[in-house]
Amino acid sequence: MEQIENTLGTSFGSFELQRFPLRKKETLRAWDAADEYLLQYLEENELLHDDVSILIVNDAFGALSVPLSHFTPVVMTDSYLTMQAISANLKANDLDYDSVTMINSLHAPGSVLQHGNENGIADIVLIKIPRSLAMLEDQLHRIRSAVDGSTRIIAAGMTKKIHMSTLSLFEKIIGPTKTSLAHKKSRLIFSEFDAGLAVDENPYPDKFEIGYQLDGAELEVSNHAGVFSRDKLDIGARLFIENLPVDERYKVIVDLGCGNGVLGLMAAIKNPSAKLIFSDESYMAVESAISNFVEVFGESRDAEFLQTDCLHGVADNSVSLVLCNPPFHQDNAINDDVAWQMFTESKTALEPNGELWVIGNRHLAYHAKLKHLFGTCEVVASNKKFTLLKAVKK
Numbered sequence: 001m002e003q004i005e006n007t008l009g010t011s012f013g014s015f016e017l018q019r020f021p022l023r024k025k026e027t028l029r030a031w032d033a034a035d036e037y038l039l040q041y042l043e044e045n046e047l048l049h050d051d052v053s054i055l056i057v058n059d060a061f062g063a064l065s066v067p068l069s070h071f072t073p074v075v076m077t078d079s080y081l082t083m084q085a086i087s088a089n090l091k092a093n094d095l096d097y098d099s100v101t102m103i104n105s106l107h108a109p110g111s112v113l114q115h116g117n118e119n120g121i122a123d124i125v126l127i128k129i130p131r132s133l134a135m136l137e138d139q140l141h142r143i144r145s146a147v148d149g150s151t152r153i154i155a156a157g158m159t160k161k162i163h164m165s166t167l168s169l170f171e172k173i174i175g176p177t178k179t180s181l182a183h184k185k186s187r188l189i190f191s192e193f194d195a196g197l198a199v200d201e202n203p204y205p206d207k208f209e210i211g212y213q214l215d216g217a218e219l220e221v222s223n224h225a226g227v228f229s230r231d232k233l234d235i236g237a238r239l240f241i242e243n244l245p246v247d248e249r250y251k252v253i254v255d256l257g258c259g260n261g262v263l264g265l266m267a268a269i270k271n272p273s274a275k276l277i278f279s280d281e282s283y284m285a286v287e288s289a290i291s292n293f294v295e296v297f298g299e300s301r302d303a304e305f306l307q308t309d310c311l312h313g314v315a316d317n318s319v320s321l322v323l324c325n326p327p328f329h330q331d332n333a334i335n336d337d338v339a340w341q342m343f344t345e346s347k348t349a350l351e352p353n354g355e356l357w358v359i360g361n362r363h364l365a366y367h368a369k370l371k372h373l374f375g376t377c378e379v380v381a382s383n384k385k386f387t388l389l390k391a392v393k394k
């Protein structure tokens, strides 16, 4: 297998950077050509000086914030794993943990910049283009409070992720926008803040009906911009909901990788005496799950909401049932490492005879993985695209 190069060489020095969580046979680097292009642009255009205030949005594993840590940037991210990665990479390079201030994607960054010796306005905003257009839209709305006409707003992404629709969001929410030439299949976007622009309200979070009734009313779920299947119920999740198990033996049910929490919410409705645990690494997901659960049950129903990596923080042998619709990518890389980690950690968290229920696209072949791990695996339901599987801990 090809050896992965972990040293990012920049004009600010060389840095050892790893993806997070650490994996034994990692085949992917912790940065891309767009990170390198952006760092090079900052240096060549002499944009940095000792008291510059920098806001970085969507740095995946620290490729921007670690080299720029000398300038004490604020990093806004939706990912708990990104925060872990930045901390680990700062430490690995003997850099001060406090040199980077991390805030989650639900903040208005202006208020955080204000808490330093700043006026709440960033001199430079660096944005890595996120996977979802809705997420970018939400983030551009949020950064408006942290910029003025003097702020340099520079976004970066791989060319295949930058479309007319991407640029028109900048035009619509920030102001006049142009792009650089492509370099190693990446591109920069330069946007100038127009204070006089008539900007619509941030449309997120928004709601959709999931097609089930509760007490005679349509059940709706609320979704922050970055949440999986934000505008309609995922078809895999629908098959899951149609076949959710009901059993008084379920004392603790975990919705693992909960997104807006729709699986756990429906399981809670069908299993009224169970305690629910919702876990996700995305801040927007956990916040959406909380609001959807409270909307149905108020504060009365026992539930825990974990911002974590898979099941970290859940006691071994303590869970009766895990519901899981696993992710199939991390930071744009498509792989099943996270699904495998979720299955392995579920086995540890389940009590004897505890059950893991997994929904997956047929081609993902979760069946073989679960059989390997649990010894048996049963198909509970399937349609043309999805299979719902059940594995029981012996």
Ligand SMILES: C[S@@+](CC[C@H](N)C(=O)[O-])C[C@H]1O[C@@H](n2cnc3c(N)ncnc32)[C@H](O)[C@@H]1O
Pocket (backbone or CB within 6 Å): 081, 228, 229, 234, 237, 256, 257, 258, 259, 260, 261, 262, 263, 279, 280, 281, 282, 285, 308, 309, 310, 311, 324, 325, 326, 327, 328, 338
């Ligand atoms: C396919 S979505 C499923 C969302 C929801 N359960 C549904 O069915 O609509 C997978 C979820 O896993 C979350 N996720 C990804 N990596 C994770 C990790 N390491 N730990 C916890 N959650 C993670 C993602 O943020 C996403 O919300």
